[in-house]
Each structure stands twice: as structure tokens, then as C-alpha cells.
Amino acid sequence: MPALPWPAVREPSTVVRRLVQLITLPPTLVGVLLSFPVNALDYLFRRPPYSFKRHLVLGAARFFQNATSLLRFVMPQDTEARVIPKAAAKRTTVEYGVRQVAPVPAEARLPSTRLTAGMEAVEAVQVPLFAIAPKGSETWKRAAPGEMCILYIVGGGYQTGHPLQFSMSTEYVVHTGLRLFSPNYRKCLDDASGFPAPLLDMLAGLQYVIEELGFEAKNIILLGESAGGHGSLMVARYMDDLIQAGFTRWGLPGAVFASAPWTNMLCNFDTIDSNYSKDWLAPVRRVIAPSFNRHCAGHLTDPLISPALTGADDKHYARLQDAGVRVHVDCGTDEVLYDDGVRVVQTMRAQGLDVQFRIVPHGVHCEFAFATLLPGVYPGAGFSWPLLLGDLDDMIAQLRAR
Secondary structure (H helix, E strand, O other): OOOOOOOOOOOHHHHHHHHHHHHHHHHHHHHHHHHHHHHHHHHHHHOOOOOOHHHHHHHHHHEEEEEEEEOEOOOOOOOOOOOOOHHHOOOOOOOEEEEEEEOOOOOOHHHHHHHHHHHHHHHHHHHHHHHEEEOHHHHHHHHOOOOOEEEEEEOOOOOOOOOOOOHHHHHHHHHHHEEEEEEEOOOOHHHHHOOOOHHHHHHHHHHHHHHOOOOHHHHHEEEEEEEHHHHHHHHHHHHHHHHHHHOOOOOOOOEEEEEEEOOOOOOOHHHHHHOOOOOOOOOOOOHHHHOOOOOOOOOOOOOOOOOHHHOOOOHHHHHHHHHHOOEEEEEEEOOHHHHHHHHHHHHHHHHHOEEEEEEEOOOOOOOOHHHHHHEEEEEEEOOOHHHHHHHHHHHHHHHHHH
């Protein structure tokens, strides 16, 4: 049996986790403070083409994530995964809702979700599906003829992330006027929730939007950032694989909007190391990759989970092009996953897919998110957010013009 190329992650009890946090937090905070003079000297010597404050903030965030991931602890389970967060309930610009939706049926589980005994043991379960609708409209009404919607896949390294925790999903609805649905898929925190658990949960949300709410697949935009960008590409691939296997109930999506996607489960592209000192993202190989891939030893290059490693004989992206599926990918030149974005776009274009590719000069991982999560944290934070919203507007206009 092949082994994963990283040490295993740890799943501590609540008591152990809190004890370790109590012991390690003080030296970690001291280290964060010490990172400021170290990064100040680094800025003076290297003179990077962005602000001094940005260099200090990102350096401190990088140190904190690095230090807190050294123990290889997975994140704790989210006890509010099935409820609307208090922070979201305070927002009054949209309408929110949540429902438990049925798991995908056995006939929708392709062999690609059963490659190992571990994958086979992962069950399809009920999933909380969150909905956001424009103010004054109904969240769960049946789709009108030709109505478009967004199926939002939240990011968070398959370790954390609630669709309504932060305001980005809300802002997509406010900006576009479309309804947004988001399955709060299981995070990969134990053997029961490793791959393919997130995929099965995403598909459960897709199934409800199509079969219960009546949206046509061609009017659905799969949208996500980081791990959510990976999830969006993964769902689109799986929808295509279902059609090739004779399961035609769902069809293909109208569009895929993948921002800062993680696309290579081997985590061996150059920028994952060469851009480390520029980005804020925690080491992907330490917890994120081994936790998501705990059942995937020997299959890390499978195109379903590593879309950038799709072989030359694969025709998935060619089929998306033939079907008129619009695809967007964006990534920043300073992020550790920059090569992930570049390589998946090269793979798409090699198969003839006319992908919209946005390269953000000097952008760190999910740089656009700072516009809504930490506005004003440093000069120019979130500068690419208007650019991405413009790209999303273009995509929606193209879908409406079909």
C-alpha cells in the first residue's frame, strides 16, 4: 500500500487541544512581535514593490500560521456548522436561510469516489445548505424560467470555513442580484470526513438546487476561492464524469469561477516554496494536504482531485468548451499557489478551453478577500476585489447572451 508523502495529521481531544494552546500561545505571540523587526529589516534590504505595512502584516500572519501548524493539529469541529452565524444574522442587506438536504444517491457515486477502502468507507450524509437572496425576495422559491444562481463553495483549506461566516458570499448576492446557495460540506478533520466527503456534500447541495428548486444546470455558476476554487473545478469535473457514465440528470454547469484555486495535490510546483516569503498562507503540506488526502495514497494525480495534473489524453476541458461552459481562473503572482493557477490554465488551454485568466500582479493568496474581511489593514488591501467582480459581471453577461 503506497503512503502519503507527508507525516500524518493529529486529531487531539478538546482537553489536549486547549492545554497545548495554553502552553504554546504565549511564545507564539512573542514570536509574532519579534517578526515585526525581522520583517522590517527584510523590507529595507529587499525593497519589495509594495508597502512597508503590507510586508509587516503578511509576515506576522505567516509566522502565526506557521507556528500554530507545527503540531499538525487539524482544526476543531465547527459546532455551528448547521446554523446561521450571529455575524450573518446582523447583516440586513440580504435574506438568509438554511435547510438540511438529502445525500446523493448511491447511483451518483462513481468509482472515482471509491478508489481505496478509506474512500469506500466515507458515507454520503445529509448536508446543511445555506441560501442567500436579495433583500425582500424568497430564499427557497422555485427557480423562474432562465433564472441563474450561484453555487458557492467556501474556502478554508478543507479545514475550516462557514459559507456565511464572512461577508464575501453576501457581497456576491448584493453585487449580482442572483440567489446564492452553499452546502456547508464536511471539513476533512477525521477519517469519516476525508475525501470524498467534501465532494459528496457539494453534490448534495447541487442536487437540491437542480431537483428541488428547479434550476437548470446550465444556469448555475460554480464559484469558490482557494479550496473552494478547487471544489468548484472538482464539481464541474464530476458532473462531466457522471454524464460520461450515463447519469444525465444534472448536466453541466453554465460557468465555473475559480479564484486562487489549489489544483495540485502533490504540492510540488515551484511557487509553493519560492513564494513562501511573500505570501501569508500556512504551509499547505503540513495539515491541509495530508488531511484532505488521508484516503488518497497512490491517487494524488487523479484529475478529479488534481485538476492541474490532467493527462494529455483527457478531454474534460474540451467537452466543457464544446458545451459552452464559461470558466474563469485567477491567481496572484506572489501567492504560494500561483503555479497551481498557471498550470491548470495551461492544461485547459491545451485542450482548447477558452478560459478567462486573471493574473493579479503582486497579489497574495486570495488578495481580493482583504477588501471584505480586513478592509484597511494595509494600503491597497483587497485591490483586486473590483477586478474580480468585473470578471464575474462579464461571465454573467455572457451567460445571459446565449
